[in-house]
Amino acid sequence: MAEHAGRRCCLGWDFSTQQVKVVAVDAELNVFYEDSVHFDRDLLEFGTQGGVHVHEDGLTVTSPVLMWVQALDIILEKMKASGFDFSQVLALSGAGQQHGSVYWKAGASQVLASLSPDLLLHEQLQPSRTLLRVPPSGISPWDVMPPGDAGKACFSISDCPVWMDSSTTAQCRQLEATVGGAQALSCLTGSRAYERFTGNQIAKLYQQNPEAYSHTERISLVSSFAASLFLGSHSPIDYSDGSGMNLLRIQDKVWSQACLGACAPHLEEKLGLPVPSCSVVGAISSYFVQRYGFPPGCKVVAFTGDNPASLAGMRLEEGDIAVSLGTSDTLFLWLQEPTPTLEGHIFCNPVDPQHYMALLCFKNGSLMREKIRDELASSSWSEFSKALQSTEMGNCGNLGFYFDVMEITPEIIGRHRFSAENHEVSAFPWDVEIRALIEGQFMAKKIHAEGLGYRVMPKTKILATGGASHNRDILQVLADVFGTPVYVIDTANSACVGSAYRAFHGLAAGTDVPFSEVVKLAPNPRLAAAPTPGASQVRDHQSSFVAFAS
Ligand SMILES: Nc1ncnc2c1ncn2[C@@H]1O[C@H](COP(=O)(O)OP(=O)(O)O)[C@@H](O)[C@H]1O
Numbered sequence: 430m431a432e433h434a435g436r437r438c439c440l441g442w443d444f445s446t447q448q449v450k451v452v453a454v455d456a457e458l459n460v461f462y463e464d465s466v467h468f469d470r471d472l473l474e475f476g477t478q479g480g481v482h483v484h485e486d487g488l489t490v491t492s493p494v495l496m497w498v499q500a501l502d503i504i505l506e507k508m509k510a511s512g513f514d515f516s517q518v519l520a521l522s523g524a525g526q527q528h529g530s531v532y533w534k535a536g537a538s539q540v541l542a543s544l545s546p547d548l549l550l551h552e553q554l555q556p557s558r559t560l561l562r563v564p565p566s567g568i569s570p571w572d573v574m575p576p577g578d579a580g581k582a583c584f585s586i587s588d589c590p591v592w593m594d595s596s597t598t599a600q601c602r603q604l605e606a607t608v609g610g611a612q613a614l615s616c617l618t619g620s621r622a623y624e625r626f627t628g629n630q631i632a633k634l635y636q637q638n639p640e641a642y643s644h645t646e647r648i649s650l651v652s653s654f655a656a657s658l659f660l661g662s663h664s665p666i667d668y669s670d671g672s673g674m675n676l677l678r679i680q681d682k683v684w685s686q687a688c689l690g691a692c693a694p695h696l697e698e699k700l701g702l703p704v705p706s707c708s709v710v711g712a713i714s715s716y717f718v719q720r721y722g723f724p725p726g727c728k729v730v731a732f733t734g735d736n737p738a739s740l741a742g743m744r745l746e747e748g749d750i751a752v753s754l755g756t757s758d759t760l761f762l763w764l765q766e767p768t769p770t771l772e773g774h775i776f777c778n779p780v781d782p783q784h785y786m787a788l789l790c791f792k793n794g795s796l797m798r799e800k801i802r803d804e805l806a807s808s809s810w811s812e813f814s815k816a817l818q819s820t821e822m823g824n825c826g827n828l829g830f831y832f833d834v835m836e837i838t839p840e841i842i843g844r845h846r847f848s849a850e851n852h853e854v855s856a857f858p859w860d861v862e863i864r865a866l867i868e869g870q871f872m873a874k875k876i877h878a879e880g881l882g883y884r885v886m887p888k889t890k891i892l893a894t895g896g897a898s899h900n901r902d903i904l905q906v907l908a909d910v911f912g913t914p915v916y917v918i919d920t921a922n923s924a925c926v927g928s929a930y931r932a933f934h935g936l937a938a939g940t941d942v943p944f945s946e947v948v949k950l951a952p953n954p955r956l957a958a959a960p961t962p963g964a965s966q967v968r969d970h971q972s973s974f975v976a977f978a979s
């Protein structure tokens with residue numbers, strides 16, 4: 430019998446850009462099981478790179494919905510094969526990459542409610558595998574399943590727009606114009622119009638493929654889509670992930686009728702009512718009880734966005750700053766009051782309904798670092814680290830900005846290098862280039878955080894998470910650029926851990942127990958890097974070059 434048999438626990442899931450991950454956390458808040466399915470490596474038949482398909486226009490970016498379903502099938506079968514005791518799961522919650530959307534076709538709710546435990550999920554939700562690849566040129570990416578599949582397939586479109594998509598500029602301008610401009614939209618929804626935000630993606634679908642839109646009974650975020658699989662019915666969207674749509678009024682937490690109307694008709698009924706992030710949305714469906722042995726009373730707590738879930742997993746406190754180095758790089762803070770501006774985002778807080786969080790998202794994160802690693806460091810993180818170890822903090826005044834894809838913060842593309850004399854140059858030696866990349870990425874984060882009003886205080890700590898937080902040399906640069914100690918939690922999967930913590934909070938639903946009380950026994954974050962003495966002088970010298978990044 431596996432050692433994790435018979436331990437009462439909550440599960441935390443993360444449907445992120447490159448993989449589906451899960452952790453099991455016991456009642457003492459120890460993580461005792463972790464697993465993942467990596468889309469590019471484990472689901473080769475979908476042909477994704479970094480979990481996505483970039484279309485020929487270079488702007489449209491999608492992921493196959495069935496890949497996500499199949500990843501869940503694989504991971505659950507792996508858990509079963511390892512002897513994981515599902516009967517001990519008291520509750521589960523999860524997270525999804527933010528902004529991505531799933532279009533459930535009319536009739537899908539009946540299929541979800543009557544799944545046979547003898548078959549895998551993906552075999553029942555979309556039996557036909559036609560049109561799963563990136564459509565050849567000339568065919569709209571908004572493909573509809575062939576008419577012969579009507580009644581069988583559960584999705585109106587098989588390729589879902591994801592957060593890396595930047596093809597909806599026209600829809601963004603239209604939405605801003607409808608509500609009185611970018612600042613007015615930001616005051617209403619927490620953000621000016623952003624291409625990846627779901628309302629603009631829905632507007633594009635409606636305009637380009639009205640047939641698929643009209644056949645859609647429900648639109649989910651990636652988070653609420655994943656929750657729906659566990660529930661066996663459409664799960665509501667939670668306030669926190671719902672804040673990434675340009676549709677939710679973040680103060681009173683209802684859909685903005687003006688924004689809905691600007692995007693597409695009958696949208697409110699396709700979205701359902703949004704709910705508080707700590708809501709129990711129901712009990713697990715009988716499919717999971719019969720196939721895997723979950724207890725029938727296992728609660729499903731609303732799934733949320735991966736960044737909000739990370740905030741929960743890191744137990745972020747006011748004054749701290751979280752830096753997530755996943756596929757995207759993000760930086761986020763706990764906020765008492767929303768202060769929407771033209772840059773960055775304000776989301777409803779996932780663990781405290783009275784409060785908010787601020788978030789900045791940088792698209793050129795891990796995939797950009799991997800590219801430079803592959804070009805200059807023999808595809809090896811340890812070679813990459815050697816460059817950081819062998820070069821000086823401040824890089825002798827050399828500075829670089831690396832945006833191979835159109836950046837979100839700020840909107841800029843290309844590689845730009847400046848010598849100590851502030852001349853633009855075309856290349857650096859390999860080790861200088863690697864340091865320039867990492868210092869440039871963190872300087873940009875610091876400058877933009879300061880633009881949001883954030884100031885480093887003596888007690889400030891950075892909490893780092895995401896895949897690249899495994900790399901101590903990268904974290905040292907982070908500590909030096911911010912002049913602040915950097916802490917990590919035991920697993921880089923803070924979105925999963927946060928989801929499991931949120932599931933425990935859901936068990937206490939109705940008792941008014943605050944989230945902080947539920948997680949007070951969780952292990953404290955560990956110091957990973959302290960600022961090197963003298964780092965602040967180097968930073969002050971460099972800040973004169975940084976106008977470029979802002
Ligand atoms: N030792 C390392 N040094 C730097 N980056 C790393 C290291 N290990 C993993 N990564 C990066 O972590 C990324 C994946 O991060 P992760 O948080 O799991 O992504 P996501 O949740 O978006 O799927 C990979 O793309 C890889 O570049």
Ligand SMILES: O=C(CO)[C@@H](O)[C@H](O)COP(=O)(O)O
Pocket residue numbers: 445446447525526527528592625673734735736755756757758759788790
């Ligand atoms: O767009 C955003 C946040 O606004 C991204 O942070 C996505 O949520 C993707 O997350 P990762 O897969 O990179 O964690």
